[in-house]
Amino acid sequence: QLQLHESGPGLVKPSETLSLTCSVSGGSISSTSYYWSWIRQPPGKGLEWIGMIYYRGNTFYSPSLDSRVTLSVDTSNNQFSLNMNSVTAADTAVYYCARLIWSGFRAGFDYWGQGILVTVSS
């Protein structure tokens, strides 16, 4: 059974960089037909897609976050990471990593981590 697990600091200061890692177990991050994605959810609000990465390093980002976000992948450790710079209180959210099926026939987030709350505050 595939499992994803987010890790990283739960508190980040304004203007600093938010860094999270998603560890994948029970399957290979190098599987074809799958991308790996980050999604966030501010407390009490809806879901926002942040970006996606393929095991070869191909990335796509949400246009609204493109200038502040970088995704990277570490296939040797079966994990991928999110860096978001210049954070503000508006970036306070639960951050989820998820597997994205993205083929010519369908696209959807079928496996999710449990989420990690990141608070931006001084």
Next chain:
Amino acid sequence: DIQMTQFPSSLSASVGDRVTITCQASQDIRNYLNWYQQKPGKAPKLLIYDASNLETGVPSRFSGSGSGTDFTFTISSLQPEDFATYYCQQYDNHPPLFTFGPGTKVDFK
């Protein structure tokens, strides 16, 4: 950018009720529409993909329909474990872009 709206934003229902949620896209998205269930403190769960296809392991009381701009999600007979928030989500392929609707909270009447 494509905007997604959901109706209603919340509803109250009883066990056994038929529940219908509508999702509307601001432009034609063909059938590029998924539905998720989220319970408090948990990650979303994919229920329906490509508007009408049931994800493996999801009970058949869940269904979806629609194409273009108007989509419907139905629970044929609401069960106690179905009280949750439901989100629609559209996707573009070129370039990839994923947008969630604002959600519909289903709670006890």
